[in-house]
Amino acid sequence: AQSVTQPDIHITVSEGASLELRCNYSYGATPYLFWYVQSPGQGLQLLLKYFSGDTLVQGIKGFEAEFKRSQSSFNLRKPSVHWSDAAEYFCAVARNSGGYQKVTFGTGTKLQVIP
Amino acid sequence: EAGVTQFPSHSVIEKGQTVTLRCDPISGHDNLYWYRRVMGKEIKFLLHFVKESKQDESGMPNNRFLAERTGGTYSTLKVQPAELEDSGVYFCASSQGARSVVQYFGPGTRLTVT
Numbered sequence: 001a002q003s004v005t006q007p008d009i010h011i012t013v014s015e016g017a018s019l020e021l022r023c024n025y026s027y028g029a030t031p032y033l034f035w036y037v038q039s040p041g042q043g044l045q046l047l048l049k050y051f052s053g054d055t056l057v058q059g060i061k062g063f064e065a066e067f068k069r070s071q072s073s074f075n076l077r078k079p080s081v082h083w084s085d086a087a088e089y090f091c092a093v094a095r096n097s098g099g100y101q102k103v104t105f106g107t108g109t110k111l112q113v114i115p
Numbered sequence: 116e117a118g119v120t121q122f123p124s125h126s127v128i129e130k131g132q133t134v135t136l137r138c139d140p141i142s143g144h145d146n147l148y149w150y151r152r153v154m155g156k157e158i159k160f161l162l163h164f165v166k167e168s169k170q171d172e173s174g175m176p177n178n179r180f181l182a183e184r185t186g187g188t189y190s191t192l193k194v195q196p197a198e199l200e201d202s203g204v205y206f207c208a209s210s211q212g213a214r215s216v217v218q219y220f221g222p223g224t225r226l227t228v229t
Contacts, residue, residue, distance in 0.1 A: 004157075032216050043119070044158075044206065044220035051216065090158065094216055100146065100170060101216045105158040 002027040004091050006106035013081050014114050021076040021109050023091030032094040032101065033074040035065055038108075039087040047089075050074065061085070086113045117141070119221035121207050127227045133195040136224045140189070140209030146170075147190050148210075148218060149182060153203040161205075164190060165213075197228045 003026045013019055025031060032051050036044040048059025055067040065076045074091060088108045094101040120139045128134050140147045149161040161180070162172040166187035175182070179198070184190040194201050204225050208218040 034217075036220070041222070043222035044208075046217060046219075049217060097171065099213050100163065100165070101210075101218075102160065102163075102171070103148075103218060104160070105150075107155070107157045 002031070002093050002095050002104045004093050004104055004106035006089075006091055006109050008109045009107070010110045010112065012112040012114060015083050016080050019076075019078045019081045019085070019111070021089050021091075021111070023074045023076065023106060024072050025074065025091070025093045026072065027093055027095060029095070030069075033065075033067060034092040034094070034103075035059065035063070035074075035076050036090045036092060036105075037061075037087050038090065044090065047076070081111075081113055083113045083115070086111055119207055119209050119219055121205075121221040121224050123224060124222065125225045125227075127229065128197055129229055130199055131196045133193065134197055134226060136192045136194075136205050136226070138190045138192070138207030138221060140207070141211075141219055144209035144211050144219075145187070146210040146212075146215065146218075147184060148208040149190070149192055150206040150208065151203050152206065152223075153200075158206065161192075194226075197226075199228050202226055202228045 005024045034049045035047040050067045088110045090108045091106040094103045122137045147164040152158045160174040163170045164184040181193045204223040206223045207221045210218045
């Protein structure tokens with residue numbers, strides 16, 4: 001069975017500092033990988049996704065993530081965090097199930113941004 | 116284009132009562148998913164509709180939960196009778212066709228059972 005681990009429950013960074021959120025997955029084949037963000041009072045918004053090809057993917061809001069097969073990781077990065085990035089971030093993996101995609105999420109990482 | 120909408124945004128009910136959550140997917144999306152997040156835990160899959168048919172309901176916790184999707188459009192998730200452990204945020208998502216990998220999520224319904 002597939003699983004997703006986000007080891008950091010809560011992270012605090014200063015505005016302007018760099019950010020890296022960790023994600024490790026367990027899946028037998030090449031996975032489809034995602035990062036979603038949930039801002040307070042909002043739904044889950046897709047930040048970026050990896051299906052194949054270039055292992056460094058760019059997303060919205062200046063985020064990027066790197067797929068490392070050897071480490072089973074898909075860490076999310078941003079070079080300079082803005083106060084509006086304070087939110088909860090979810091890593092997810094999708095696998096084919098009966099011709100459809102079944103998504104498994106991690107437990108989420110809450111990001112706090114301090115001035 | 117309107118996104119996925121869910122109603123209500125919050126619901127507070129007493130143990131033993133019934134609650135019905137509604138989800139309106141993006142127009143034209145055949146796939147509709149329900150997920151639940153219990154506080155502090157991961158977002159867990161509940162079930163998946165393809166049009167009006169249940170494709171996968173392996174995540175439904177027990178027979179107190181009943182999901183329907185009338186005419187392949189909106190969906191409802193009824194909890195009857197509600198228990199304390201049913202509290203959490205219920206998310207709905209939709210995607211277009213069978214090969215669609217990206218799911219679009221609604222804002223969620225926060226259910227509190229007291």
